[in-house]
Amino acid sequence: MPRDRRRPRQPAGVQDDLRGRHDHHHGRRLVKNVVHIVGSGPAGLSAARTALDAGARICLIDDNHAPGGQIWRGGPARWTDARARSAWNTLRGHPGCTVMQDAQVIGCMDSRTLLVETGGRGAAVPFERLVLCSGSRELSLPFPGWTLPGVTGAGGLQALIKGGMPVSGRRVVVAGTGPLLLAAASTALRAGAHVTAIVEHQPWSRLSAFGLGLLSRHGKKFLQAASLFAELRGIPYVTGATLVAATGEDTVRGVVVRTGGKDVEYACDFLAAGFGLVPNTDLARALRCDVVDGAIQVDDAQRTSRTDVWAAGECTGIGGVDKAVAEGRIAALAALGRPPSGRDLPLRRASHAFAALLARTFAPDESLRTMCGPETIVCRCEDVTRARLLPHRDWREAKLATRVGMGPCQGKTCGAACAFLFGWSHEDARTPIMPATARALSDFE
Numbered sequence: 001m002p003r004d005r006r007r008p009r010q011p012a013g014v015q016d017d018l019r020g021r022h023d024h025h026h027g028r029r030l031v032k033n034v035v036h037i038v039g040s041g042p043a044g045l046s047a048a049r050t051a052l053d054a055g056a057r058i059c060l061i062d063d064n065h066a067p068g069g070q071i072w073r074g075g076p077a078r079w080t081d082a083r084a085r086s087a088w089n090t091l092r093g094h095p096g097c098t099v100m101q102d103a104q105v106i107g108c109m110d111s112r113t114l115l116v117e118t119g120g121r122g123a124a125v126p127f128e129r130l131v132l133c134s135g136s137r138e139l140s141l142p143f144p145g146w147t148l149p150g151v152t153g154a155g156g157l158q159a160l161i162k163g164g165m166p167v168s169g170r171r172v173v174v175a176g177t178g179p180l181l182l183a184a185a186s187t188a189l190r191a192g193a194h195v196t197a198i199v200e201h202q203p204w205s206r207l208s209a210f211g212l213g214l215l216s217r218h219g220k221k222f223l224q225a226a227s228l229f230a231e232l233r234g235i236p237y238v239t240g241a242t243l244v245a246a247t248g249e250d251t252v253r254g255v256v257v258r259t260g261g262k263d264v265e266y267a268c269d270f271l272a273a274g275f276g277l278v279p280n281t282d283l284a285r286a287l288r289c290d291v292v293d294g295a296i297q298v299d300d301a302q303r304t305s306r307t308d309v310w311a312a313g314e315c316t317g318i319g320g321v322d323k324a325v326a327e328g329r330i331a332a333l334a335a336l337g338r339p340p341s342g343r344d345l346p347l348r349r350a351s352h353a354f355a356a357l358l359a360r361t362f363a364p365d366e367s368l369r370t371m372c373g374p375e376t377i378v379c380r381c382e383d384v385t386r387a388r389l390l391p392h393r394d395w396r397e398a399k400l401a402t403r404v405g406m407g408p409c410q411g412k413t414c415g416a417a418c419a420f421l422f423g424w425s426h427e428d429a430r431t432p433i434m435p436a437t438a439r440a441l442s443d444f445e
């Protein structure tokens with residue numbers, strides 16, 4: 001019998017690690033009063049908890065094995081943040097809660113149905129109200145040697161260590177720009193690594209102004225930064241420095257850094273290089289939500305340009321965990337037609353002020369473009385160098401001519417790098433927004 005394309009196939013292999021109800025199995029009629037949430041980081045958990053507290057049912061979908069997103073990576077057993085634990089206590093065992101972990105939303109079938117790959121199979125998940133909490137990605141900028149084994153992003157190394165990669169006794173250099181460098185260095189240090197240097201692109205004057213900005217308006221964050229600095233005491237903190245090259249043959253052996261007109265080489269077994277974060281807007285673009293300046297555009301109620309889709313957390317702009325938690329709550333209430341609570345608005349305002357301070361201090365400046373020479377690989381999936389990209393006018397033309405962004409990562413790394421290097425904007429994301437198995441895709445036919 002031919003399958004009705006509009007009618008979702010039964011999700012196969014859905015992992016429901018909480019006892020919940022898969023109402024979407026039974027079609028659109030039963031998705032009423034269910035808030036679907038993509039992403040179980042701080043924003044998604046906050047939205048889920050708020051919606052459940054308000055009496056709604058939720059379906060929380062995330063592609064990681066355990067909830068928590070980036071900052072709370074590792075799952076409930078490892079959480080120390082009281083907000084994470086208390087959100088999980090509400091979700092766990094709640095009859096109105098369905099959690100789909102290890103489930104990637106790979107796009108949409110129509111404007112109201114998500115396509116989810118889980119356990120190698122495809123599932124169609126209709127929604128009535130959707131909250132996007134898809135977080136951010138690290139901005140990796142190309143420099144000579146950045147594709148050597150052992151070179152990762154700053155958050156990337158952190159995630160590998162949190163996932164169990166041993167670094168004890170290994171030499172680590174953390175480089176690039178932004179507060180994530182300190183967090184990554186701290187994670188490496190605690191895991192027993194020998195952190196040989198932290199290399200920050202911003203000059204000391206700008207970092208001092210950032211510190212003063214924290215002190216005057218964000219006391220708690222100032223204390224967090226001070227305690228990180230105390231923990232990292234003794235590690236060379238090189239400021240106003242630019243990466244020249246990662247060195248080594250088969251694997252990284254060192255990194256050359258230019259500071260004060262001189263080149264200095266630091267030996268290392270791992271180089272963690274990150275240049276900040278960029279909002280993850282793939283799914284929003286596939287759903288035709290407006291994206292402005294690289295972030296999902298939302299109004300004061302976190303509503304996107306679509307009336308049935310809200311967004312919260314780093315996908316609406318980089319600002320850290322407090323912003324994610326406050327926006328998650330506001331988005332969930334708005335999705336249920338309720339106003340934000342009195343305490344959420346000041347929290348969001350403060351978190352937006354912090355976001356603006358972050359952007360003023362750490363936005364990558366144009367001089368970082370010089371790290372990428374003509375022969376430096378920009379698209380590592382398809383081995384496309386800067387020289388091959390230069391003749392092209394935009395992302396689309398370059399893609400057609402060079403295959404940039406057409407490898408397994410589908411431009412998730414080089415797309416942001418090209419936006420920075422050449423000012424190219426992305427075209428709309430198309431389903432599937434990430435690589436999916438043929439078997440899962442055939443489930444949707």
Ligand SMILES: Cc1cc2nc3c(=O)[nH]c(=O)nc-3n(C[C@H](O)[C@H](O)[C@H](O)COP(=O)(O)OP(=O)(O)OC[C@H]3O[C@@H](n4cnc5c(N)ncnc54)[C@H](O)[C@@H]3O)c2cc1C
Pocket residue numbers: 038039040041042043044061062063064068069070071072103104105106133134135136137138154155156158159180183184277280283312313314315319320321324
């Ligand atoms: C690599 C990295 C490391 C970081 N480390 C720190 C740190 O140590 N300290 C700190 O203060 N901040 C850190 N941050 C910043 C951090 O992202 C925020 O502070 C906070 O986690 C943002 O919460 P969020 O809920 O908006 O997004 P996230 O925590 O990123 O959560 C988003 C979730 O959505 C999931 N998701 C996205 N798209 C899909 C999809 N299509 N289908 C299914 N699931 C999807 C993601 O896998 C993720 O689990 C890091 C960011 C990155 C990118």
